[in-house]
Amino acid sequence: MLRKFPTNTLSADPQLDAVRAHFDKHGAALCNAAGLINGEAGTARVLRLMSGLREASRLDRAARRKLVELHRLLSLDPFGDDLEPDLSSWPLLDPASPVVEEICLLTDRLYDLLVEIGELDDEQKALALAHGVQDAA
Template structure:
């Protein structure tokens, strides 16, 4: 059911590579965590994201948005437009359970991945500015 993403990718996009490696290592656990919170809909969300990563040639804006949305789900902080989300289908979790501890670790790792992606954006912007300045001179 859950197909592993190739850790050795042919993509020149370092951000996509970082995300693929992350999901190769944590994809199954992310599916389980999303299922714990949002049932089959949560699992389907992660599987769609992984399928998109498998087919992508670069990390697109829509995929970045899905990563942020997954982080919000795992953080128990979903945002649905400006309206309050319907959380009636969510399972109540025991804060002292081992599942919640694992959920927190996965959420922190996903946050670290999002920060890494952002830092790579900053690096690419700095290179582009340097090249622009070089061309202007």
């Protein structure tokens, strides 16, 4: 059973807050989708990611990489090493089926989250530069 992310406490990291909110809303569906594509390994990948997010104080590089890898898995974008999904065991699904449509929607939402994280990075860098200019003056 998936536990909900605590929503009454916010971290000092707006990116971590955005990711936690996303997984609070879509975590179970992401687990199911990754499980359909990559079996128990896919489900375990999402559960490990969610567990790490619960314990994190900020969104570090490793968590970002795992988010990108999850997006690639859901997109069926081939990637190397042991992370490559075993598509031979994936049942052939009708592209018009609700399951495939749901996976596509989840993938699009995850992409939007990745874009949001990138935009928050840009905003934080701009604020840091502006603060540095004020300190220098």
